[in-house]
Amino acid sequence: MPSIIETAKTGRAGCRTCKTPIGKGELRFGEEVPNAFSAGEMTYNWHHLACAAKKKPSALKEALDSTDQTVPDKEELLKAIEVNAKTEKPTVLPYAEYAPTARAACIGCTEKIEKGHLRVAIESEDDGSPFPRSGPRYLHVACAVDHAGDDPDEFFERVKANSKNVEMKDMQELEAALQA
Ligand SMILES: [Zn+2]
Ligand SMILES: [Zn+2]
Incomplete structure (x- = not known):
């Protein structure tokens, strides 16, 4: 799933990891996910970069590799990614x-x-059971x-x-x- 790094255009979105707001103008990491309210559409779950390094290290690594944004604390993030990737749990089946x-x-x-x-x-x-x-x-x-x-x-x-x-x-x- 493609994910991106961009500058927050508003301060309204909260970080999915730490639940605190991501400030306007701050860099944020967005993971593309299906929109729960509109079938077939995609939306983003946002995280602070430092939070993403903890929770989504491999996805953040991909986004850092592909972004054309200048990320000031990239070295620190890469170090955190390296540590946290060792214990990351898979999220996509199988x-x-x-x-x-x-x-x-x-x-x-x-x-x-x-x-x-x-x-x-x-x-x-899906075995056809009601539950x-x-x-x-x-x-x-x-x-x-x-x-x-x-x-x-x-x-x-x-x-x-x-x-x-x-x-x-x-x-x-x-x-x-x-x-x-
Ligand atoms: Zn956060
Ligand atoms: Zn068996």
Whole structure:
């Protein structure tokens, strides 16, 4: 999703991270999101640059790389990004991550996924129930192939693009599992 850095034209927008206003004339980071009030339209969620460095380090990094704005504290922001990117949580499904707890059960084999093991998070399937479950559902690496759809290579590419802080060797293991 494209995001931008621009000078705030008004002082009305609040920062989504710290909930305080972003002053007129201050640089702000905007993340493009679907407009909740108007289907098909896009809008921006705004953040102070320093707040974005904490909450959205990889998106801010992209915006800093592509902006033609002069960002006075760019060096400091880049340092903060480097630190915070190490613990950033993925936000776009599907992705792979190390299970932070052993609470989630695999939707493939229904066994619990051990803490610290790599798991694949996918969108909840619409099963037609009147109360669809929202949020991700989880799979063992070995169980992911049954939920990768018709094109496991394409599925893997999406998982890889959305994942953060997963070691290369674990990604390769997932890729191999999906090709099984
Ligand atoms: Zn803020
Ligand atoms: Zn499983």
